[in-house]
Amino acid sequence: MRASSAPLLAVGLLPALLWPLPGRGQAGISDTILQLSGNQRVKIVWQRDTTPAGDNVFGGANVFRLLGYDTADDTIRVILNNLDDYTKPLLTHDGQRIVYSDRVERKVFVCNWDGSGVRQVANGFAGALWFDESTATEWVYFQEGGDGDNDALPLKRVNLDDGNQVELVWSASQTNAYWLSISADGARVASSWPWPQCGAAEPSYDGSGGGSLYIPDSGYYTTGCWTTITPDDNYRVGVFDSAHRNWQVWDWPPGTMRMLDLHAAPGINGWEIYHPKMSNNPRFLAMTGPYSNGTMGDNNIRAGGPQVEIYLGKLDTGFSQVTDWVRVTSNSQAEFFPDVWVDPGSSTQVRIDSFSANPAQIAQGAGSTLSWQTGNATAVSLDQGIGAVAAAGSLQVFPAADTTYTLTATGPGGPVSRQVTVSVVSFTLPLAINCGDGTPAVAGWGDEDVFRSGGEEYDFSGPVDLNGQPRPAPADVYLTCVHRDHSYSFPVPDGSYTVRLHFYDAPEASGRAMDYTIEGVRVLDDFSIVQAAGGGGRVVIKEFPVVVADGNGLQIVAEKDQGNDAFETATGVHASAVIKALR
Known part of the structure; x- marks a missing residue:
C-alpha cells in the first residue's frame, strides 16, 4: 500500500490550478474531492498494473492488484x-461491495470493500450493475462464458445475492460487456451492438432477449466505444469517440449531438x-490518462x-x-478501469431521493398518486x-391521456429534475x-x-378439446400462452368483478402446477391444469368473484409452486400456468 504521505495532485478548471497536496489529516485530496462533491463521501476502485511496461490496458492478465x-x-x-485479474471493478449501489471480472478464467467475483468475502457470482464477464429499488435487488449484467470482448453471447443478469x-x-x-451502462430505472442499456456501432437498447425483459434498438436513422447510434447512459431519468447517452478524447452526447429523445471534452484535464x-x-x-x-507512449495523433x-x-x-x-478535475493517483505504475461511487445520503447539494406514480397505469377517469x-x-x-409543492409529499392526479410529470427541485448545485409517466x-x-x-x-380477444x-x-x-367448459374462448386462443412467474395489472376502478381464467396444457403434459393470487387472496394452490381438466390437451376454466377496494386496480399473480418438484424440474412448456382471459 502506498503511504498516505505520497504526493497527490488536485486540479481544477475555470481557472485551471495545479498544486501538490500534503498528506492525510491536513488539506489533503479528500478536502478537494469533498469540495467538488458537496461533502458527499466518495469511493473510487480500480486495478493497478504491476508490470514495468504498464501496457495491460484491457485487463486479461494475472498482473494486477x-x-x-x-x-x-x-x-x-x-x-x-x-x-x-480484476478487470472492470464495479461498486454496488451502497458502496460496500465490488464486483469484478477475471478475464483469464472468465469468471465474475464479488468482494467486500475491505477485501473480505470473495466469492464467485457467475461464469463470464460483468459489464454493469443495476439496483432495483422496488425489490432491493442488485443485478449483475454479464455475458455468460465471455471475456467482455465483442461476441455473440447473450447478455444476462444475475441477482448478486441469489445466483x-x-x-x-x-x-x-x-x-x-466492456462498455455496458444501465439507466437509473433499468429500462435502457447503452453499449455496442456490435462494436464499433454504439447506442442504446430498450430490452423487453420478457425472457425473449429482444426489445428496441436505436439505429442510425433515428440519430441515436454512432461509431465509438465506452458508451454511457446517465444514472438518472434523462437517458442521456455518451459514446466515446475514435480520437479517444470526447464523449459524443445526445439527450433524450434523440436530438442534436454535442461533444463533451474529456481530455482537457491538466x-x-x-x-x-x-x-x-x-x-x-x-x-x-x-477516466485514465495520459496515453502518451507514442506519437501525438x-x-x-x-x-x-x-x-x-x-x-x-x-x-x-x-x-x-x-468544470473541475482531480487527479487521484500519482505514481510510476499504470492505473486502469476506475469506478466511482458518490454517497447519495451525505450530500449538501439539492437532490431528488424518489419520485413515483402509483399506479403508473390507470383506466380513463381513474386517478394516480x-x-x-x-x-x-x-x-x-x-x-x-400544478406549480409549487412541498419538499416531500403526494398528490393525486387524473390525466385524461398518457402524461409525463416533471418534478424539479432547486437548491445548492441544482436545479435537478426527475420524470414519471402515467399511462391511461x-x-x-x-x-x-x-x-x-x-x-x-x-377477433374480440385483445393483446x-x-x-x-x-x-x-x-x-x-x-x-384443443374445449372439454364442455361454459363459454369457452375460440380454440385458437388456447394455442398461445404465458408460463413461469408473471403477473397482470388491470387498471380498473374500485368495484366488484368476475375473473375467468382460461387454461390449456399440451396433450402430453403431466404434473405441472402453479399458484394464483388475485387481489392478495390465494385462489388456486398447487394448481395442475392436466388434473383439473381431466387430461392434457383439454381446456379448463376457473371463475372467481373479486372485489377491488385499494384504488390500485385488479392484480393477478401467478407463481411457481415451490413444493411441486415435478414442475420445478420440468422442461419445455413448464406447466403452462397460462392465464388465457379476463372477462
Whole structure:
C-alpha cells in the first residue's frame, strides 16, 4: 500500500490550478474531492498494473492488484493484494461491495470493500450493475462464458445475492460487456451492438432477449466505444469517440449531438484518455490518462504506460462540460478501469431521493398518486400546471391521456429534475385478453402486453378439446400462452368483478402446477391444469368473484409452486400456468 504521505495532485478548471497536496489529516485530496462533491463521501476502485511496461490496458492478465480510495480516511488502499485479474471493478449501489471480472478464467467475483468475502457470482464477464429499488435487488449484467470482448453471447443478469435468479436481457444482436451502462430505472442499456456501432437498447425483459434498438436513422447510434447512459431519468447517452478524447452526447429523445471534452484535464496535455465511466451520480465521472507512449495523433491506447493515472471529473448540470478535475493517483505504475461511487445520503447539494406514480397505469377517469421526497431543496415544483409543492409529499392526479410529470427541485448545485409517466388505458368491460404472442389473432380477444409483467410466451400445436367448459374462448386462443412467474395489472376502478381464467396444457403434459393470487387472496394452490381438466390437451376454466377496494386496480399473480418438484424440474412448456382471459 502506498503511504498516505505520497504526493497527490488536485486540479481544477475555470481557472485551471495545479498544486501538490500534503498528506492525510491536513488539506489533503479528500478536502478537494469533498469540495467538488458537496461533502458527499466518495469511493473510487480500480486495478493497478504491476508490470514495468504498464501496457495491460484491457485487463486479461494475472498482473494486477485491486485498489481503492475513500474520502472517509483519505487513503489509497490495496483491497486485494494477490496478483490476479480484476478487470472492470464495479461498486454496488451502497458502496460496500465490488464486483469484478477475471478475464483469464472468465469468471465474475464479488468482494467486500475491505477485501473480505470473495466469492464467485457467475461464469463470464460483468459489464454493469443495476439496483432495483422496488425489490432491493442488485443485478449483475454479464455475458455468460465471455471475456467482455465483442461476441455473440447473450447478455444476462444475475441477482448478486441469489445466483439461481438469472434472466435473459438481450440476444437480438452482438454486444460488448466492456462498455455496458444501465439507466437509473433499468429500462435502457447503452453499449455496442456490435462494436464499433454504439447506442442504446430498450430490452423487453420478457425472457425473449429482444426489445428496441436505436439505429442510425433515428440519430441515436454512432461509431465509438465506452458508451454511457446517465444514472438518472434523462437517458442521456455518451459514446466515446475514435480520437479517444470526447464523449459524443445526445439527450433524450434523440436530438442534436454535442461533444463533451474529456481530455482537457491538466496533466493530459492533449494526449488520449481511456476508461471513461460515469459514477452513480450523473455529475461525476472517472477516466485514465495520459496515453502518451507514442506519437501525438496516433492511437496509443494499447501502449498504456506507467504514466497513466486516475482522474475524477465533475460535470455541469447541463451535461455540456467538465468544470473541475482531480487527479487521484500519482505514481510510476499504470492505473486502469476506475469506478466511482458518490454517497447519495451525505450530500449538501439539492437532490431528488424518489419520485413515483402509483399506479403508473390507470383506466380513463381513474386517478394516480404522485409521491416524492427531496433533500436540501429551497423550492420544489411540478409541471402540468400544478406549480409549487412541498419538499416531500403526494398528490393525486387524473390525466385524461398518457402524461409525463416533471418534478424539479432547486437548491445548492441544482436545479435537478426527475420524470414519471402515467399511462391511461382505454378499454371497456368485459375485457378479453389473448395471452402469449396472440398469433393468429382472434377477433374480440385483445393483446396482453400492456397488462402483463414477467413470464415467457409459448405456442402450442393442439389439438384443443374445449372439454364442455361454459363459454369457452375460440380454440385458437388456447394455442398461445404465458408460463413461469408473471403477473397482470388491470387498471380498473374500485368495484366488484368476475375473473375467468382460461387454461390449456399440451396433450402430453403431466404434473405441472402453479399458484394464483388475485387481489392478495390465494385462489388456486398447487394448481395442475392436466388434473383439473381431466387430461392434457383439454381446456379448463376457473371463475372467481373479486372485489377491488385499494384504488390500485385488479392484480393477478401467478407463481411457481415451490413444493411441486415435478414442475420445478420440468422442461419445455413448464406447466403452462397460462392465464388465457379476463372477462
